[in-house]
Amino acid sequence: MKWILAMGMALMASRGMACDVCGIFLGVQPHDRTSSVSLLWRARLMEGTLTFARPASPNKHGGHGGSGVALTGEDRYRELYQVLELRADLWLADRFALLVSLPAVNNYRAVNGFIGTDIYGIGDPLLIGRYLVANTKCTDTLDRTVHRLMLGGGAKLPLGRNDLTYNNERVSEDLQPGTGTWDLLASAEYMVRAGRNGAAVTVVGRYNTANNAGYRLGHGLSSTVELFRRWDLRDGAIKLMPSLGVYHELAGRDAELDVVQNGTGSSTLFAHAGARLWWRNWMLSLTYQQAVAWQLGDLMVPNRMRIVTGLAYNFIKN
DSSP: OOOBOOOOOBSTTTBTTTBSGGGOOOOSOSSTTOOEEEEEEEEEEEEEEEEEEEOSSOOSTTTTTOOSOOEEEEEEEEEEEEEEEEEEEEEOSSSEEEEEEEEEEEEEEEETTEEEEEEEEEOOOEEEEEEEEEEOOOOSOOSSEEEEEEEEEEEEOSOSOOOOEETTEEOOGGGSSOOSSOEEEEEEEEEEEETTEEEEEEEEEEEOOOOTTSEEOOOEEEEEEEEEEOEEETTTTEEEEEEEEEEEEEEOOOEETTEEOTTOOEEEEEEEEEEEEEETTEEEEEEEEEEEEEEEOTTOOOEEEEEEEEEEEEOOOO
């Protein structure tokens, strides 16, 4: 997952699917061993003031495309990364599921109140095969402990555009809809529930490769830990499950032609609150994550908050 570099960007991006891919939020599964399709919307706000020497036209990633006289000053960055994601979680066998994701993105950046980038495009799709290592078959009873462990691996495909321009200038790498690289993904999910109370841990990692220009975004790792409780409403016809926890993102430093770029890389901890609501085959989810602590490279704009919401349809018999 990459964040941003500020000065002109940043990771797994700095986000979006070029910039919000890890980013990919698995969370607690709504139904045990059940295929589903969902439409998710994610939004991330990054905002902060950076002080640095820069070209007259600031650019990230080592100043690619920059020109003009070098200046020193402060710039106020405001960046908004939005992803509308069509996702399918398909159970192809008793213990094997395939997650397929196709994102559409809107990446926006303003510097000192002036819009420098506002682009739209289809992002890089991704595939993750997930294997059910251990599972206690869920039943309607809540008087026993159940758990599940899934491990997965896959890849992000370089199908999104990574050559878009805005106002006749090429958009920096972290703001492009795609990255132009094949990247490897790995996931681990564990959920345990005793009665109506439970806990879940999800980890998603991304190993990035270099693009045609020799630039590699930093590798990323995101982790979610949440506690939840389930309530049955209207004689069980409606199920509500609020959750509280933490979400952490770790972004490694970028590299150009195998040379590590100073000032990149970040670590951000978010407070996490969410809720899921089930009715028949449908599930509505909403998650809010507020950044509470971070450690950033000098060229990175701080994360402020993140929202994930979605509507899913599960292929189950009522």
